[in-house]
Amino acid sequence: MESYEESRSDRKHKAILEAATAVFLSKGYDGTTMDEIAASAGVSKQTVYKHFADKEQLFGEIVRATTDQIDGLMRLVAETLAVAADLDKGLSQLARKFLTALMEPRLLRLRRLVIANADRFPDVGRTWYEQGFGRVLATLATCFRRLAEHQLLDLYDPLLAANHFVGMLLWIPVNQAMFTGSVRRRSKAELEDYADAAVRAFLRAYSVKSEVAKSSVRSGRPSQLR
Amino acid sequence: MESYEESRSDRKHKAILEAATAVFLSKGYDGTTMDEIAASAGVSKQTVYKHFADKEQLFGEIVRATTDQIDGLMRLVAETLAVAADLDKGLSQLARKFLTALMEPRLLRLRRLVIANADRFPDVGRTWYEQGFGRVLATLATCFRRLAEHQLLDLYDPLLAANHFVGMLLWIPVNQAMFTGSVRRRSKAELEDYADAAVRAFLRAYSVKSEVAKSSVRSGRPSQLR
Numbered sequence: 001m002e003s004y005e006e007s008r009s010d011r012k013h014k015a016i017l018e019a020a021t022a023v024f025l026s027k028g029y030d031g032t033t034m035d036e037i038a039a040s041a042g043v044s045k046q047t048v049y050k051h052f053a054d055k056e057q058l059f060g061e062i063v064r065a066t067t068d069q070i071d072g073l074m075r076l077v078a079e080t081l082a083v084a085a086d087l088d089k090g091l092s093q094l095a096r097k098f099l100t101a102l103m104e105p106r107l108l109r110l111r112r113l114v115i116a117n118a119d120r121f122p123d124v125g126r127t128w129y130e131q132g133f134g135r136v137l138a139t140l141a142t143c144f145r146r147l148a149e150h151q152l153l154d155l156y157d158p159l160l161a162a163n164h165f166v167g168m169l170l171w172i173p174v175n176q177a178m179f180t181g182s183v184r185r186r187s188k189a190e191l192e193d194y195a196d197a198a199v200r201a202f203l204r205a206y207s208v209k210s211e212v213a214k215s216s217v218r219s220g221r222p223s224q225l226r
Numbered sequence: 227m228e229s230y231e232e233s234r235s236d237r238k239h240k241a242i243l244e245a246a247t248a249v250f251l252s253k254g255y256d257g258t259t260m261d262e263i264a265a266s267a268g269v270s271k272q273t274v275y276k277h278f279a280d281k282e283q284l285f286g287e288i289v290r291a292t293t294d295q296i297d298g299l300m301r302l303v304a305e306t307l308a309v310a311a312d313l314d315k316g317l318s319q320l321a322r323k324f325l326t327a328l329m330e331p332r333l334l335r336l337r338r339l340v341i342a343n344a345d346r347f348p349d350v351g352r353t354w355y356e357q358g359f360g361r362v363l364a365t366l367a368t369c370f371r372r373l374a375e376h377q378l379l380d381l382y383d384p385l386l387a388a389n390h391f392v393g394m395l396l397w398i399p400v401n402q403a404m405f406t407g408s409v410r411r412r413s414k415a416e417l418e419d420y421a422d423a424a425v426r427a428f429l430r431a432y433s434v435k436s437e438v439a440k441s442s443v444r445s446g447r448p449s450q451l452r
Contacts, residue, residue, distance in 0.1 A: 030256070109345075115404045116342030119335075122406065129405035157423075164394045164427050171393030178341045179355035180348065197383075201390045205431040 013051050016041045017065065020058050025109045029059065029117050059117075060124050066110055067132035073101050074136045078143045087152050088203060095169055095195035098136075102170060103186060108177045115178075137162045144206075154208045161206055168198040239277050242267045247288050251335045255285065255343050285343075286350050292336055293358035299327050300362045304369045313378050314429060321395055321421035324362075328396060329412060334403045341404070363388045370432075380434045387432055394424040 019041035023032045034055060038045040052058040077097050081090040101107070111128075118125030140162035147153040155161045173186070173194060245267035249258045260281060264271040278284040303323050307316040327333070337354075344351030366388035373379040381387045399412070399420060 125405040163398045167393035167397030168390045172389045179351040201431045205427045
């Protein structure tokens with residue numbers, strides 16, 4: 001019976017998290033009440049409080065769960081890169097998957113919500129930054145260090161190279177989404193072109209075979225994403 | 227008499243904008259009232275409404291004025307670059323000034339406020355993006371195109387190169403500030419190191435003399451800014 005109870009509790013926990021995410025995203029932090037979350041999750045308000053001490057803790061939990069998902073994706077992709085026969089293709093696959101995942105409308109809206117409340121709940125913003133950004137950069141840096149050890153990349157500071165990689169990949173599309181309100185879903189081709197352009201520039205900057213990488217930059221299609 | 231009246235009106239307009247900026251930044255959009263702005267500017271509420279139709283228009287005006295300042299800075303810096311004898315030094319000067327300007331705590335807080343309200347006031351977010359981002363990127367792209375014409379840069383798409391330049395320069399420091407709540411003022415040396423590292427990577431990716439640029443990357447100090 002205990003395991004049945006446990007799984008029922010787990011299901012409720014998950015249902016509350018999902019309902020709360022939807023309410024937060026549509027009404028903002030201040031516009032959200034625990035009553036509404038309970039109603040939307042189909043549980044009593046008492047049950048919500050049994051799982052989460054208060055609204056802030058619930059918000060923090062959503063952010064942590066999201067950063068865990070991103071980190072999981074990165075590990076998967078980094079493993080792909082580690083076994084890729086072709087650095088160019090491996091990096092392009094990594095860049096495309098990562099950009100596509102980060103451009104998910106739900107994730108972008110949550111990101112905006114975290115920024116909006118970073119002054120009031122510094123812990124939540126810090127979690128997003130350290131557990132999201134920080135871990136992704138560390139995973140990438142480990143990956144780049146290994147590639148440098150195999151004489152495939154030429155760099156003295158893997159973490160700095162990781163910063164540059166994600167900066168070229170994400171600065172424009174993510175900010176466009178942050179500032180231009182309605183988060184429209186980009187076409188797959190648009191994102192892939194943009195990702196490939198970042199990879200080409202990265203390889204020109206950091207590849208050992210810089211002349212090879214260079215020629216591939218010039219033959220690339222211009223990106224449509226500005 | 228008319229010009230005296232005009233300048234008095236200008237002064238009031240400016241005082242209201244300044245007071246409103248301070249109140250918005252400390253209380254957020256919803257926490258700000260026209261009453262408080264009037265009191266803080268030392269004018270009547272009627273006067274505030276004579277200058278600005280409503281709170282939203284006032285907020286939009288603050289954003290527009292800020293993007294104009296950034297654009298002004300960029301033009302100045304781009305002109306410096308155009309006459310720089312040394313591409314490396316010119317770019318480094320541009321990157322340092324731009325990063326320092328964007329990391330001003332007041333600007334970062336305003337940026338966060340715009341993102342927080344981009345869903346509700348898409349026009350304000352769009353203004354920030356198009357008049358801020360867009361113009362800066364266009365100015366940079368023009369600059370890079372000219373350098374390519376003079377065989378100093380090797381690129382097929384100046385706007386894409388501009389995207390990559392600002393991405394490497396800004397992604398980490400700006401997001402760190404967005405997510406980690408209290409906006410601490412970074413040391414000048416920290417920002418300069420980070421700016422120089424972005425310039426070195428950019429030159430490796432886009433300089434005609436890629437071998438020269440490459441050697442300068444490897445001799446650079448590692449950046450402290452993660």
